[in-house]
């Protein structure tokens with residue numbers, strides 16, 4: 327914290343293209359200050375680190391929400407003694423009841439305040455809540471455009487029903503905590519296994535297995551051969567294929583999955599993984 331000369335402030339769930347516009351204003355001794363509500367579910371807590379090279383410092387909203395404007399700026403100057411520049415967005419509010427804006431920041435802070443203009447995509451203002459809404463509708467393409475990267479979730483490997491490898495297609499089953507799950511359905515995805523450096527082409531299912539045991543599952547089928555997953559995997563969403571469906575027979579389910587695999591393979595062929 328001692329060497330930091332500039333900071334960007336916000337919740338930064340998603341680390342989307344609006345957030346990145348703020349980071350672009352930071353110098354090499356710049357850092358990201360996350361005001362953590364505990365509700366982030368696009369890039370929960372430490373996962374924000376993947377999307378910036380800047381250091382990240384976390385402040386718990388609960389610890390600072392009582393501060394007035396002056397108290398907040400004092401805290402920043404104490405934590406970052408060499409602070410010269412604060413970067414915020416056009417709609418940034420802070421302090422008790424969010425009643426202070428960048429104008430107050432300019433008055434209270436004895437240094438430079440950079441206010442980044444509204445970042446839009448297709449004339450639509452980019453915000454985390456809109457990304458969540460898109461994911462909940464299965465619109466992963468739209469969400470990815472706002473994010474500037476493919477939406478990615480991380481899960482711990484768990485045992486499946488064992489049906490996949492014997493009667494259908496082998497899948498890695500995951501238990502996912504903290505991340506928002508896109509709408510139930512089938513997706514073109516890429517999957518990273520344990521600490522491997524590359525992503526595998528894959529097709530993933532999220533939902534209640536209404537055709538088999540009815541239980542909820544997040545599972546991914548790897549397209550480029552057999553793999554061993556020990557502990558965890560991450561799924562990056564590329565496109566939506568179809569809704570979750572109830573099939574009357576294992577043959578019908580198998581045929582549908584075969585079509586999903588063909589679609590995913592075709593779409594991913596054009597991507598360098």
Ligand SMILES: Cc1cc2nc3c(=O)[nH]c(=O)nc-3n(C[C@H](O)[C@H](O)[C@H](O)COP(=O)(O)O)c2cc1C
Pocket residue numbers: 485486487488489490491494495496497499512529530531534535536537538539545546547569570571572573579583586587
């Ligand atoms: C690409 C793909 C699509 C799937 N689509 C559906 C579906 O539409 N409806 C459904 O009930 N289950 C679907 N499933 C889940 C299968 O029922 C599941 O893979 C099977 O129950 C085996 O599960 P296991 O890996 O736990 O053994 C799909 C699975 C995959 C990999």
Ligand SMILES: Nc1ncnc2c1ncn2[C@@H]1O[C@H](COP(=O)(O)OP(=O)(O)O)[C@@H](O)[C@H]1O
Pocket residue numbers: 335336337338339344345347348413414415416417418419442443444445446451452453454455
């Ligand atoms: N679309 C945007 N354009 C410019 N700045 C933005 C945009 N979205 C967020 N910001 C800025 O980024 C910081 C983090 O905002 P935050 O409230 O966490 O994002 P969101 O509105 O996406 O939930 C704030 O300083 C905010 O003003």
